[in-house]
Amino acid sequence: MKTTITSATPLLSSPESQHEAETSRKLFFLQRRFAPLWVAFCLGVFADNMLRQALIIGISFGYITMNGVSASDSAVPVIGALFAVAMLIFSPLAGQVADKVETSMMFRRAKFVEMLIMAAAAFGFIFDNGLWLVVALFAMASQSAFFSPARTGAMPKYFAPDELIRANGLFNAGLFVSILLGLLFGGMLIAEPGGRYYIAGLLFLASLGGWLAVQRTYPAAANAPDLKIDWNVAAQGFRILKFAFKAPGIGRPLLGVSLFYLMTTNVTVLTPFFARDALGAGDSVANSIMVFYVFGAGSGAVGASMLSKGRNGFSMATFGVIGAAILTLGVVLLTKSVANIGVDTFGEFITAPLGIALALCLSLSAACMSLYIVPLQAAIQRRAPAQNRARIMAASNMLNGAMAGTGSLSVLFLTQTELKATDALLAVMAVQLLIAGYMILRYRAVPQGLHDEAQKSA
Secondary structure (H helix, E strand, O other), X not given: OOOOEOOOOOOOOOOHHHHHHHHHHOOHHHOOOOHHHHHHHHHHHHHHHHHHHHHHHHHHOOOOOOOOOOOHHHHHHHHHOHHHHXXXXXXXXXXXXXXXXXXXXXXXXXXXXXXXXXXXXHHHHHOOOHHHHHHHHHHHHHHHHHHHHHHHHHHHHHOOHHHXXXXXXXHHHHHHHHHHHHHHHHHHXXXXXXXXXXXXXXXXXXXXXXXXXXXXXXXEOOOOOOOOOOOOHHHHHHHHHHHHHHOOOOHHHHHHHHHHHHHHHHHHHHHHXXXXXXXXXOHHHHHHHHHHHHHHHHHHHHHHHHHOOOOOOHHHHHHXXXXXXXXXXXXXXXXXXXXXXXXXXXXXXXXXXXXHHHHHHHHHHHHHHHHHHHHHHHHHHHHOOHHHHHHHHHHHHHHHHHHHHHHHHOXXXXXXXXXXXXXXXHHHHHHHHHHHHHHHHHHHHOOOOHHHHHHHHO
16 A cells, blocks of 8 residues: 655654554664655765866866856856855745645656756766856756755654654765765866766766655655645745744744855855965865865764754754864964975875864864754754745745855955955854854753744643
């Protein structure tokens, strides 16, 4: 018999015993309610980041042709902002569709579109057409705007409230590992003779694998099947943002998550300039810095998942952002010393004690940021009303996109002014300290889990 999950319960079917039986038979990670969606999500993130990193490194170091673009350095932060623009444009519509349409069907359609886009991107790499690849990247960002609220909005259907931090931790771990692999393969292959052809093939295979994976996801009933779609995305965007901030307990974690995207996007887009200008290093060091940062983020997400049992995560998030600020300062303080010893290649960077110290600071700061974001994501999902959940997640995507775009475009100040990469890192540290200060005050002012407790008693 076909199992359908309702929007009102995280159980796999009406009898609770069936859910408990499956949970006891299989590890959480291997259960059908988790594994297919996780695999599809990770393969999509891998493809996104391979495409984007190959573009950024390829343009920064002259491996990809950008006809009609004279200032390639200024093109890099603009490319980094494409995801943000797509999220802002399409999230209001995507949230409505995700609430209206049955969840597994939404997954299948979104992943089929991803296959078509990655096939188009493959042609861009094969024929070395940078502008075509920029268009493909924007199309991929638009597809992500539809898949993301469907996935995050569906998680409370598949997982019990006390499983959400663990599930988000594992999804974030997969996210960062997939980013890591995408950055590694995209950055390394684009510099190799014939590497563009390997990238083209990997992009399509990853999207095909994601589409095959979602065929195994459980059907889950639509949150609001009778919803009438509002095609005025501007008006709907304001509406869902207003609703999200009026819903009890949603506004603060929503802002907290969006600030995470501001900071991390700034750091990742900044990396090629940080390696090239602040450290005097080549593209292999730029790639390795990305790898260290994303590896740390993935490790932190796994740690958040392991530490989540029986906690709502507020203390974990506060500790994480404080630690990130301290370690970001450590990166700034080490930068000049590392540059003075000369680290043009990856081997020189990773064998120098100061280079190792810098890499550790980068990794640990990213790990701390994962400890910060995972509990906030789970709080939004727990507290969002079921009938509007996907639209609230779309509102989150809009804010994340706006902040990510701001973080990416802020790097233009480096390319257009005399500011240094370390100045941008100090600005990130200042934001982290402001968040930490607010969270400490909030921790002292209200009991932990205030809105979660209110929902339990409702």
